[in-house]
Amino acid sequence: METMSAQKHLNHKQAQMNILAFWFLIGAEIVVFGCLFGIYLAVKSLTGQGPTPDELFKLNEIMLSTVVLLTSSFTCAIAVYFLNLSKKLSTLLFFLITILLGLAFIGLEIREFTLYVEEGAKISTSAFLGAFYLLLGTHGFHVLFGVIWISLLLVQLWLKGINQETAPKLFIASLYWHFIDVIWVMIFTIVYLIGKV
Amino acid sequence: MMNVILDYLISLPSDIIFADISFTIMLIATVYLLTKYAKWKWLWSWIISTDHKKIGIMYLFVSFLFFIRAGIEALLIRMQLAFPNNEFWVFQGERFNQLTSTHGTVMIFLVATPLLIGLMNVIVPLQIGARDVAFPFMNSLSLWLFISGGILINASFVAGGSPNAGWTTYAPLALKEFTPGPGNSYYPIGLQVAGLGTIMGGINFIVTIIKMRAPGMRFMRMPLSTWSMFITSILIVYAFSALAVALLLLTFERLFGTVILSASEGNPLIWQHLFWIFGHPEVYIIALPAFGIFSDVISVFSKRKLFGYPSMVFAIILIGFLGFMVWVHHMFTVGLNTNITIFFALTTMLIAVPTGIKIFNWLFTMRGGRIRFDTPMLYALGFIFTFVIGGVTGVMLGTVPADYQYHDSYFVVAHLHYVIIGATIFGVFSGVYYWWPKMFGKKLNETLGKWNFWTFGIGFHLTFFPMHVMGLMGMPRRVFTYPEGDGLGFLNFISTCGAFMMGIGVLFFMINIYITTRYNNKRVLNDPWFSRGRTLEWTIPSPPPAYNFARLPEVKSREPLWDAYEKGNKNIDFIGEYEDIHLPNSTSLPFFIGIGFLIASFGFVFEIWPVALSGMLIVFLMMSIRSFQRKNGIHIPKEKVRVQDRRGED
Numbered sequence: 032m033e034t035m036s037a038q039k040h041l042n043h044k045q046a047q048m049n050i051l052a053f054w055f056l057i058g059a060e061i062v063v064f065g066c067l068f069g070i071y072l073a074v075k076s077l078t079g080q081g082p083t084p085d086e087l088f089k090l091n092e093i094m095l096s097t098v099v100l101l102t103s104s105f106t107c108a109i110a111v112y113f114l115n116l117s118k119k120l121s122t123l124l125f126f127l128i129t130i131l132l133g134l135a136f137i138g139l140e141i142r143e144f145t146l147y148v149e150e151g152a153k154i155s156t157s158a159f160l161g162a163f164y165l166l167l168g169t170h171g172f173h174v175l176f177g178v179i180w181i182s183l184l185l186v187q188l189w190l191k192g193i194n195q196e197t198a199p200k201l202f203i204a205s206l207y208w209h210f211i212d213v214i215w216v217m218i219f220t221i222v223y224l225i226g227k228v
Numbered sequence: 229m230m231n232v233i234l235d236y237l238i239s240l241p242s243d244i245i246f247a248d249i250s251f252t253i254m255l256i257a258t259v260y261l262l263t264k265y266a267k268w269k270w271l272w273s274w275i276i277s278t279d280h281k282k283i284g285i286m287y288l289f290v291s292f293l294f295f296i297r298a299g300i301e302a303l304l305i306r307m308q309l310a311f312p313n314n315e316f317w318v319f320q321g322e323r324f325n326q327l328t329s330t331h332g333t334v335m336i337f338l339v340a341t342p343l344l345i346g347l348m349n350v351i352v353p354l355q356i357g358a359r360d361v362a363f364p365f366m367n368s369l370s371l372w373l374f375i376s377g378g379i380l381i382n383a384s385f386v387a388g389g390s391p392n393a394g395w396t397t398y399a400p401l402a403l404k405e406f407t408p409g410p411g412n413s414y415y416p417i418g419l420q421v422a423g424l425g426t427i428m429g430g431i432n433f434i435v436t437i438i439k440m441r442a443p444g445m446r447f448m449r450m451p452l453s454t455w456s457m458f459i460t461s462i463l464i465v466y467a468f469s470a471l472a473v474a475l476l477l478l479t480f481e482r483l484f485g486t487v488i489l490s491a492s493e494g495n496p497l498i499w500q501h502l503f504w505i506f507g508h509p510e511v512y513i514i515a516l517p518a519f520g521i522f523s524d525v526i527s528v529f530s531k532r533k534l535f536g537y538p539s540m541v542f543a544i545i546l547i548g549f550l551g552f553m554v555w556v557h558h559m560f561t562v563g564l565n566t567n568i569t570i571f572f573a574l575t576t577m578l579i580a581v582p583t584g585i586k587i588f589n590w591l592f593t594m595r596g597g598r599i600r601f602d603t604p605m606l607y608a609l610g611f612i613f614t615f616v617i618g619g620v621t622g623v624m625l626g627t628v629p630a631d632y633q634y635h636d637s638y639f640v641v642a643h644l645h646y647v648i649i650g651a652t653i654f655g656v657f658s659g660v661y662y663w664w665p666k667m668f669g670k671k672l673n674e675t676l677g678k679w680n681f682w683t684f685g686i687g688f689h690l691t692f693f694p695m696h697v698m699g700l701m702g703m704p705r706r707v708f709t710y711p712e713g714d715g716l717g718f719l720n721f722i723s724t725c726g727a728f729m730m731g732i733g734v735l736f737f738m739i740n741i742y743i744t745t746r747y748n749n750k751r752v753l754n755d756p757w758f759s760r761g762r763t764l765e766w767t768i769p770s771p772p773p774a775y776n777f778a779r780l781p782e783v784k785s786r787e788p789l790w791d792a793y794e795k796g797n798k799n800i801d802f803i804g805e806y807e808d809i810h811l812p813n814s815t816s817l818p819f820f821i822g823i824g825f826l827i828a829s830f831g832f833v834f835e836i837w838p839v840a841l842s843g844m845l846i847v848f849l850m851m852s853i854r855s856f857q858r859k860n861g862i863h864i865p866k867e868k869v870r871v872q873d874r875r876g877e878d
Contacts, residue, residue: 048439052362063472066470067473070477070498073495074498158486161487161494183855187856200855
């Protein structure tokens with residue numbers, strides 16, 4: 032009976048509309064990131080006086096961020112699983128782990144950027160670096176936004192429990208989280224891996 | 229202290245002093261009138277409203293204000309160009325660049341787009357039998373973001389200088405290297421805010437149309453206005469996100485020193501690509517809803533079913549789809565690979581096919597009909613005539629070798645005004661005359677409407693037809709003067725006269741609104757158009773109650789109301805019992821989010837980070853409040869609905 036109730040929240044008309052709207056927002060975000068990838072690819076070779084991608088990137092550290100963010104996607108999926116089971120505390124716990132991993136990712140990214148800047152690879156050094164920071168920065172900002180957003184939702188979950196209002200919100204936030212994860216996979220491939228080739 | 233301020237004021241150019249003074253007078257007058265008639269509460273009730281009809285009307289009102297501002301700019305441009313080697317007031321060189329840039333930017337982003345969005349905001353829920361849009365809060369937020377962005381762009385010329393790199397703001401001219409000062413920062417930041425609102429509006433309409441149709445209102449039964457707004461919304465969501473990236477890029481170039489668009493270290497063509505990947509779908513964003521309006525209007529005033537409904541729908545979809553594949557035709561002279569230009573030339577000409585289908589379908593709809601020439605219909609007919617000319621010049625411009633001749637000449641100016649005024653502005657006038665009784669319960673004055681149409685229409689052709697010839701004679705666009713003896717003087721003078729005639733046309737429209745509101749006390753019934761109405765919006769009272777439909781209609785065909793008339797009924801049958809109606813609360817949060825964005829944007833434009841940060845903080849705070857709010861809404865008990873509905877029927 033309980034399993035049914037959580038699903039019912041998502042089947043409610045307003046919830047369905049919210050979820051549909053969010054899919055279209057993700058569509059818009061795909062265009063945003065598509066354009067940013069396009070910009071990056073167009074100016075990748077314009078390194079000017081600055082370092083080339085090959086010289087700049089340190090794959091080991093990027094691997095760590097990748098693992099952190101992908102794990103967060105996994106814990107997010109588990110959180111939604113518990114959300115469907117209407118288990119408030121487990122949902123809370125796994126979403127909490129998710130945002131902590133998100134924070135860790137942001138920390139790693141800030142460390143990476145400061146390192147680059149110390150090496151003299153600033154946003155204004157070359158067109159390549161500009162596009163790199165623009166793409167990665169936009170993604171990083173999305174992660175940060177996700178962390179803050181989900182934290183606010185967790186407060187609501189704590190106060191109100193799983194209900195008609197909180198369940199769809201958390202479900203939508205999980206879609207968002209998976210989406211920025213997918214974008215990271217593409218960044219990892221297109222920016223870092225191909226940059227090293 | 230006073231002396232310093234006075235000295236500063238006197239040092240300003242006379243046009244800015246004039247603008248400041250007239251703005252102050254208007255502000256004082258507005259405050260005085262609002263206080264005198266005790267209308268502050270009334271104003272606030274509009275600001276916080278989440279009713280789609282009120283939001284639509286506010287959209288229309290604000291964008292009409294911007295229309296007047298950009299229209300005055302057009303008149304100033306024409307004054308400067310009226311004679312060879314003319315020097316009108318201060319509008320030469322730099323100031324002329326600011327005039328043309330803001331005229332274009334305001335007209336496209338803050339007039340054409342929001343006028344149509346406003347009209348559709350009122351109409352789409354009524355046409356699909358819904359009680360509101362899917363997200364009333366977001367709808368209000370869209371409006372306030374649009375107003376914020378609009379204020380920013382409009383305030384620019386009294387606060388630091390306007391954008392002056394053309395409405396397309398091409399890099400590298402738009403970069404700090406060549407245009408220092410805040411002018412060109414207003415452009416990306418102001419439009420970013422307005423664009424954000426537009427994307428939200430697009431998503432809102434998509435979900436509304438997919439999820440909130442009345443029982444029986446299948447997709448292939450939707451009126452053409454709704455169909456076109458549906459496709460337009462999809463275009464908005466994907467095109468405006470490309471614009472968002474372009475604007476973000478330009479903001480970074482100007483504020484944070486990236487060199488992606490720099491001519492020496494980066495690639496300025498990226499801006500052109502991104503801008504036109506947005507810019508061409510934008511043309512259809514402002515044309516398709518107008519097509520929809522004309523389809524409804526022509527069918528009603530010809531008293532005939534719309535000819536070829538499925539092909540009309542198919543044509544809209546095809547135009548929307550092809551619209552994303554033609555952007556390079558704005559960049560033929562850039563010198564891209566020949567195969568690429570050929571591809572884009574072909575897709576460009578291909579668009580003439582679905583557009584042609586639509587034109588013929590409109591003509592066939594009129595054929596054999598009992599046509600009434602009321603103002604909405606006059607605008608529709610004027611549109612067909614004008615748009616065909618604009619379409620033909622469009623195909624001419626799409627021919628690559630010829631485009632090398634036409635590029636950046638007045639021929640392009642003529643073409644773009646023929647399609648944008650011909651479709652969008654005529655469409656909005658037609659739609660406003662057509663739906664005015666639905667919005668306000670009174671019909672606009674027909675005589676003044678006809679004066680409005682004929683002065684505006686004839687003035688339009690006088691203004692822009694000579695521009696074709698000027699362009700072919702070699703007059704480049706965006707120049708503030710031209711030498712004597714090139715034979716351009718006479719044509720330019722005609723064009724200026726035409727522009728003033730259009731101005732008179734707009735004055736007729738304003739007088740019409742004033743006279744109708746003040747002196748016309750004749751309330752109209754559900755269907756004011758001589759019982760020719762066909763679609764759902766004419767089945768409910770004018771203006772409709774807050775919940776639109778007391779009982780939901782059941783739709784059994786494409787033209788439910790007309791079918792009811794055919795059967796001799798006065799209205800369609802509404803199904804079911806009265807039920808409690810739930811409406812969203814009004815809310816002031818979107819208004820404050822708009823203010824937050826406004827503060828933040830000024831901070832960004834002038835690079836004062838604490839201001840920018842505090843603005844963003846306000847935005848974030850308001851959004852958090854919204855997230856925690858209980859959304860109870862207002863419940864209207866069914867008894868009350870029943871009583872109101874009965875009263876309406878008498």
